[in-house]
Amino acid sequence: MTDTAIDSSNDSDGDHREGVIRRILARIDTTNAVVLPLLALFGALVIGIFVIALSDVDKLRAGDVEGILTTIKDAYLALPNGAFNGWRAINETIVATTPLLLAGLAVAITFRAGLFNIGGTGQMLMGGMGAIYVGFSMDGPGFIQIPLGVLAGMVMGMAWGIIPGLLKARAGVHEVIATIMLNFIAGSLVLWLLKTDMFGREGRNDPISKLVTPEGQLPRLFGFLDRPELRAHIGFLIALSAAAFFWWLLERTTLGFEIRAQGANSHAARYAGMKPGRLIITSFAIAGGFAGLAGASEVLGTQGRATQGFAGDIGFDAIAVALLGRSTPTGTVLAAFLFGALQAGGQKMQVTTGVPVDLVLILRALIVLFIAAPLLMKAIFRFSSEAADSGPSFGGWGA
Amino acid sequence: MELELRGITKRFPGVIANDDVNLTIKTGEVLALVGENGAGKSTLMNIMYGLYHADEGQIFVDGNPVTFETSGDAIAAGIGMVHQHFMLVPVFTVAENVVLGVEPTTGLLGKLDTAEANAQVRDISGQYGLHLDPEALIESLPVGIQQRVEILKVLFRDAEIVVFDEPTAVLTPQEIEEFFNIVESLKASGRGIVFITHKLTEALKVADRISVLRRGKTVGEADPAEIDEIGLAELMVGRPVQLVVDKAPSQPGEPILSVDQIHAVDSSGRTLVDHVSFDVHAGEIVGVAGVQGNGQTELVEALTGLRDVITGSIHLGSEDITHATPRDVHRAGVAHIPEDRQRAGLVGDFSVAENMVLTRYHDDGFSTGIKMDWPKARAVAADLVEQYDVRTPSIQTAAGNLSGGNQQKVIVARELSRDLELVIASQPTRGVDVGSIEYIHSQVVKARDEGAAVLVVSTELDEVMALSDRVIVMFRGRIVANLRRDETEHNDIGLYMAGAKEQPVKTDAETTS
Amino acid sequence: MSILGVIDVAEVGFQPLSPAILTSTREHLTVTTSDNSQGENMIKTKKLLAVAAVGALGLAACGSDDDSSTADGGSICEVTDVGGVDDKGFNQIAFEGAERAAAEFGLTAEVLESASDADYETNIQSFLEKDCSLIVTVGFLLGDATATAAAANTDKQFAIIDVGYEDAIPNVLTLNFATAEPSFLAGYLAAGMTETGKVATYGGINIPPVTVFMDGFANGVTYYNTTKGTAVEVLGWDFAAQDGSFAGNFENLDDGKALASSFADEGADIIFPVAGPVGLGSSAYAAENDGIRIIGVDNDLTVSNPNESAVYLTSVLKKIDEAVFAAAEQVVVNGQGGGAYVGTLENDGVGLAPYHEQADDVPQELKDEIEALKAEIIAGNVLVN
Missing domain, CATH: 3.40.50.300 (P-loop containing nucleotide triphosphate hydrolases)
Structure with a gap:
């Protein structure tokens, strides 16, 4: 009863917003959790065929059907090839999966609490800046510097993540607005920091940080193979541990119980004596921590330095990952893995067939589109009767 | 007009909502459809109103098989429905709400002919004793009166069979009495009424026939004159029930x-x-x-x-x-x-x-x-x-x-x-x-x-x-x-x-x- | 591309929209210079072998009877930054240079696009595994990845645009541009052409790759004032304080329009935007308001933005394609890796575009002065900084 700001904000938009998330998640729930993503992947690949054909203007003009078919075949063979065939491929899949998984968890935890976190990018950026500072300013020993760097990333991410939580809980600012705006602020802040003497590298007039000292770099996973191009690092293990933590938090703790209750039915959570404000803030703090780890893993492991673009679009891809994974721990891991494999395969595809790597972005987008549009899936794959829309539109019976 | 539902079956994932249901509604009579929550009453009515499609079975109007693809088809066939939750625009007047979708217009630009709408509404209102002021704003009206606007909407669209879904849930005892009077006048005008309810006293009071649904099936039809509340409840639940709470006098303390x-x-x-x-x-x-x-x-x-x-x-x-x-x-x-x-x-x-x-x-x-x-x-x-x-x-x-x-x-x-x-x-x-x-x-x-x-x-x-x-x-x-x-x-x-x-x-x- | 709107500093000043680019859209990523004549093929193959030899490439497997030998004959391989190869910007211009060089020297041009910062390493790695005579990396974002890869693969040749390493790497040729020189000329020209006595410049973001243009421009105006005893004022950039007007991004055309409008209010009649597409907003403003003229940046905007061609007094050119071509020639043909290429007025790596429609407006005397000034700069008699 103390935080009236929440009460009023919840009254005004809570129903609607929660409804949107619940509808999205419910729709995803309606069909088998395994079959639907597979069908979505299949559907995306089918449409991808046309995308490849249309992008090959030369052969299209020449009417070289056989050539186009070869390109399509080669491209689709290159995808699994580049993702799984050999150390290099597996390595690249892991490299791509790591930040997607961590950032995906950052979105998933807020989805589970009934909130949208569009701020993964900003949280990653700030986490990365915290991590890079430890990364270049210390010079070992590794067993202190590395944990400290990772921790700095997590803490900075949490600090940045907590802001939209506070704004929503205490002032009723919608978290979508707040997180988007904080992305802009983080982007500008990083740019500014990279130009300061503290972060910027001497002798470079472009915004780039000092290099992480060798001791501060995350150890490579395949170091034992002595192949320097295998750059996958223990950030992957951190990501898997984070996913395990996410599971433990949700399924085994009181906080997780509260977060799930808040997300599934905020009215019931309030009725049950849970504190919405506290849950909003906590969820965002945890989300920021996950995203901060993603940032730390990128700068300390994959890239070894910070630029203003080191977070790329991962914060947004993460939304798709969380949606595809239905915000469950296992689902998010699998979705991140699928997207990571597509990304690694896409690089291979670009190298061997010249099909633009943009195809992978299109495939990802199509997968999410299919997942989010069960009626479309129903129309295409002829699901049984009203299975796809039984959830939301179907209130008259069974109450 | 006679509306017949024959062998209607409707399945939802894991559940059979309606299982070979038969129902006949004639004009000039009141049919009460009773059943517990979840017995399949609403599903059945939604099928009748074109909102759901039956998996099996057929609807007949005057003996001819028909298919209602949408509720528009059902309305065209002379079926009207008064939902439990009203579908009215609060800032519109009574007349505006009634004519919404079938507005009388004047001129090339299709300006709403307010005078004509008001006159028509006043006319129908008087005919059935609804006592509605066409120019009153919906938001200013009590719930009981709003319900009459819903009824008028249905009448305005020339419904011969009117379905009421739990109409008394939101009414005071006095409003319920007035509602029953309106039902009587609708019946007198030769319309058929379907009255969905789980309140047995109301069904017994107003209906000419009572159909009982239990777990998606029609388990019986009863004549209100020959059955009492206990009997009806038994039919509905499938076993003897106790309608009175059994309790000792209270011993209030501090x-x-x-x-x-x-x-x-x-x-x-x-x-x-x-x-x-x-x-x-x-x-x-x-x-x-x-x-x-x-x-x-x-x-x-x-x-x-x-x-x-x-x-x-x-x-x-x-x-x-x-x-x-x-x-x-x-x-x-x-x-x-x-x-x-x-x-x-x-x-x-x-x-x-x-x-x-x-x-x-x-x-x-x-x-x-x-x-x-x-x-x-x-x-x-x-x-x-x-x-x-x-x-x-x-x-x-x-x-x-x-x-x-x-x-x-x-x-x-x-x-x-x-x-x-x-x-x-x-x-x-x-x-x-x-x-x-x-x-x-x-x-x-x-x-x-x-x-x-x-x-x-x-x-x-x-x-x-x-x-x-x-x-x-x-x-x-x-x-x-x-x-x-x-x-x-x-x-x-x-x-x-x-x-x-x-x-x-x-x-x-x-x-x- | 992203809600964050990460500012792609790398695109500073490389935002041409030349019709050539627009029409030669990337129909296929791999451009093969194929010929039908068997004789030419033979010659080409021989040439390739020579190239391979001088390029220190192990090209033993190249048979003379192989029709598709060109594809195996080594490539000019470009790794883009996150802008992608069809960015109508420097990634694209660089690739045009690569294609031209490939056609000229009988090679193949290949490109790998980077979707994120994390892709640079892996794309370079992919090219290392292929048969590349020269790997061109575009933009300072790839500076670290290129340096690392070059150090680990001393037998491979690299060229990188817009990066200068403190310690030169033997197998990396750096490609930079003395953009202050043509900017200086542009400042001189603007000072000579202004009717209000005020000219203006602004940048995308306050970083050196941008402000170097503005420095040159402001100094050019100052030089004019000193020479002619005039008092033409520069709005939007204070050389001494190293601060001025910035749009804050390289994307928003409205910002360019707003900046142009406020400069016009303050009396400026010639504006030099150094902000990529933002500058097109200023061009749009100039097209709607008489008496305002724009100096384009990076490439000849009179040509690449024909709808508003009338507003351009000239453009300050940064010829990335020339640089890539020169790099390919140096490395692949002459067999000499490493070093530093700097595009200057002298080697025509930078310059001023023709006056085009404004040619009649610019007094012959001023044209001559500019030509003379250019010679002086080349000779080192006038310092642009």
């Missing part, structure tokens, strides 16, 4: 809940609870009667810590809980059965076990601060499922998949299975099957007999009258009557509920003594 002059407003400052004072004593059941929306919801919210009051105080025994949080209230020994179980009482996606500890996970040994003790929670949940006769495949089943009655039993089990000072039960049996109603009522009485103070809020006057030792009537946020049950008549309460009567100010001491 006051447990003392409410003194509490006042609550909404975000725009409108008064919701208007300086309300009353006591609930140990060992008594106080019922709060009133038409929905007269401050009962907000009163309960104030008592349970969900809504802050502006003035006044609430005491539980000697403890001041005026500004306590929901958790404080819970810990002080207050059970709260919320009025809308799906909105507040349960998390539908959660398992039965999880819902069993929804309000209690933080203590009773279910957690150690951080970590949940799920094995213990599941063990307790399994016990409660057994003890409170919750019909569920397992305690891991999502609560949302249970029937309304079993969902409510989960809540009752959770809330009543601990040491309690006070029980606040809001609409405890709304949308619950007859069997569960009996059970829930008996549990409420049991809590009283064990010494708890009980406050029951219900818009079903029958329920209030059946359970209460004392009755409070709320009207527009105020308590307009505080009466001993054994000195009170149904109709009397109806007058208080409608605001037509108000009790002179009286102290609690006088009413309880």
Whole structure:
């Protein structure tokens, strides 16, 4: 009863917003959790065929059907090839999966609490800046510097993540607005920091940080193979541990119980004596921590330095990952893995067939589109009767 | 016109909502369709109205097979439907709402011919004794009158068969009487009426024929002249039922809940609870009667810590809980059965076990601060499922998949299975099957007999009258009557509920003594 | 691309929209210079072998009877930054240079696009595994990845645009541009052409790759004032304080319009935007308001933005394609890796575009002075900084 700001904000938009998330998640729930993503992947690949054909203007003009078919075949063979065939491929899949998984968890935890976190990018950026500072300013020993760097990333991410939580809980600012705006602020802040003497590298007039000292770099996973191009690092293990933590938090703790209750039915959570404000803030703090780890893993492991673009679009891809994974721990891991494999395969595809790597972005987008549009899936794959829309539109019976 | 549903079957994933249902409706008669919640009444009507499509079976109009692809087809065939939840535009006038979609227009630009619309509405209104002012704004009208606008909408579209879905749920006893008069005049004009209800007295009173649905099947047709309420209830539930709550006279003890002059407003400052004072004593059941929306919801919210009051105080025994949080209230020994179980009482996606500890996970040994003790929670949940006769495949089943009655039993089990000072039960049996109603009522009485103070809020006057030792009537946020049950008549309460009567100010001491 | 709107500093000043680019859209990523004549093929193959030899490439497997030998004959391989190869910006211009060089020297041009910063390493790695005579990396974002890869693969040749390493790497040729020189000329020209006595410049973001243009421009105006005893004022950039007007991004055309409008209000009649597409907003403003003229940046905007060609006094050119071509020639043909290429007025790596429609407006005297000034700069008699 103390935080009236929440009460009023919840009254005004809570129903609607929660409804949107619940509808999205419910729709995803309606069909088998395994079959639907597979069908979505299949559907995306089918449409991808046309995308490849249309992008090959030369052969299209020449009417070289056989050539186009070869390109399509080669491209689709290159995808699994580049993702799984050999150390290099597996390595690249892991490299791509790591930040997607961590950032995906950052979105998933807020989805589970009934909130949208569009701020993964900003949280990653700030986490990365915290991590890079430890990364270049210390010079070992590794067993202190590395944990400290990772921790700095997590803490900075949490600090940045907590802001939209506070704004929503205490002032009723919608978290979508707040997180988007904080992305802009983080982007500008990083740019500014990279130009300061503290972060910027001497002798470079472009915004780039000092290099992480060798001791501060995350150890490579395949170091034992002595192949320097295998750059996958223990950030992957951190990501898997984070996913395990996410599971433990949700399924085994009181906080997780509260977060799930808040997300599934905020009215019931309030009725049950849970504190919405506290849950909003906590969820965002945890989300920021996950995203901060993603940032730390990128700068300390994959890239070894910070630029203003080191977070790329991962914060947004993460939304798709969380949606595809239905915000469950296992689902998010699998979705991140699928997207990571597509990304690694896409690089291979670009190298061997010249099909633009943009195809992978299109495939990802199509997968999410299919997942989010069960009626479309129903129309295409002829699901049984009203299975796809039984959830939301179907209130008259069974109450 | 004669409408026939023959062999209608409708399946939803995992459930058969309608199973080979046969139904015939003729013009000039009133057919009551009764059945418990979840019996398939609404599904059947939605099929008849073109909103769902039957998996098997056929609809016939005057012996000719027809297919209703959309509700538009059904309307064209002369079927009209008055939904439980009105579909009116609040800022439009009565006439504008009535003609919406089929507006009479003038000129090339299709300007709405307001005069013509008003005249037509006035004409139909007079014909059926609806007493509607075409130019009144919907938002200014009481619920009972709004319902008549819905009826007029249907008549305006020349419906020959009118379906009413639970029409009396939102009406006061007096409004219900007026509604029955309207039904009579519709019947007299040669229209057929389908009256969906779970209130048996109403079905018996108004219907020419009664069709009973149970678990998706038509289990019988009854002549109101030849069957009584008990018989009908048996037909509906499938076994003998007890309609009267069996309870001993109350033995009121010390006051447990003392409410003194509490006042609550909404975000725009409108008064919701208007300086309300009353006591609930140990060992008594106080019922709060009133038409929905007269401050009962907000009163309960104030008592349970969900809504802050502006003035006044609430005491539980000697403890001041005026500004306590929901958790404080819970810990002080207050059970709260919320009025809308799906909105507040349960998390539908959660398992039965999880819902069993929804309000209690933080203590009773279910957690150690951080970590949940799920094995213990599941063990307790399994016990409660057994003890409170919750019909569920397992305690891991999502609560949302249970029937309304079993969902409510989960809540009752959770809330009543601990040491309690006070029980606040809001609409405890709304949308619950007859069997569960009996059970829930008996549990409420049991809590009283064990010494708890009980406050029951219900818009079903029958329920209030059946359970209460004392009755409070709320009207527009105020308590307009505080009466001993054994000195009170149904109709009397109806007058208080409608605001037509108000009790002179009286102290609690006088009413309880 | 992203809600964050990460500012792609790398695109500073490389935002041409030349019709040539627009029409030669990337129809296929791999451009093969194929010929039908067997004789030419033979010659080409021989040439390739020579190239391979001098390029220190192990090209033993190249048979003379192989029709598709060109594809195996080594490639000019470009790794783009996140802008992608069809960015109508420097990634694209660089690739045009690569294609031209490939066609000229009988090679193949290949490109790998980077979707994120994390892709640079892996794309370079992919090219290392292929048969690349020269790996061109575009933009300072790839500076670190290129340096690392070059150090680990000393037998491979690299060229990188817009990066200068403190310690030169033997197998990395750096490609930079003395953009202050043509900017200086542009400042002189603007000072000579202004009717209001005020000219203006602004940047995308306050970082050196941008401000170096503005420095040159402001100094050019100052030089004019000193020479002619005039007092033409520069709005939007204070050389001494190293601060001035910035749009804050390289994307928003409205910002360019707003900046142009406020400069016009303050009396400036010639504006030099150094902000990529933002500058097109200023061009749009100039097209709607008489008396305002724009100096384009990076490539000849009169040509690449024909709809508003009338507003351009001239453009300051940064010829990335020339640089890539020169790099390919140096490394692949002459067999000499490493070093530093700087595009200057002298080697025509930078310059001023023709006056086009404004040619009649610019007094012959001023044209001559500019030509003379250019010669002086080349000769080192006039310092642009």
